[in-house]
Amino acid sequence: MNFSNSEMTDMVLMYGQALGNSLEARRLYQEAFPERRLPNHKTFANVVQRLRENGKFQPRFSDRGRERTERTLDAEEEILNVVENDPGISIRRLSYRVGVSFECVRLLFMGSHERVGLPNTSKFC
Known part of the structure; x- marks a missing residue:
């Protein structure tokens, strides 16, 4: 209540x-x-x-919400590795390649451009 x-x-x-x-x-x-x-x-x-x-x-x-699982942490690491090798990859293609949702990838990069060294482009916002 x-x-x-x-x-x-x-x-x-x-x-x-x-x-x-x-x-x-x-x-x-x-x-x-x-x-x-x-x-x-x-x-x-x-x-x-x-x-x-x-x-x-x-x-x-x-x-609130569920705790982050080992799978989520593994996916984050894999996402960052893929982006490091192909910085121009779209979020949609990245989510397909890693096997996680578009939203999961988008949330990873929201506000984290400086943290992961990505250019501040609309692809990752």
Whole structure:
């Protein structure tokens, strides 16, 4: 369930007022804001922990999605080797040659021209 920053701020305040007791924080929140959706009691502790760890309410983007697999790392290395040997190769041809999606190749090169020593051309943007 997504909550606004205002709602999450109020959750943190209620959690503090309840001295870290999630069930009590939920009860206080319901009394103070009867018109709002009532979060699960675990949400109060989760919001506070996220705020402590990240300094913000929203989760870090690095915590999302799947981990990179060995196959992905191998494909990246192969892509860079192919580009080194044929700098003019198109992304479409490169993705076909390596056996990965066009999007995978495109994402590898987004913003990485300096890192991999590629010319800043539209082929790799």
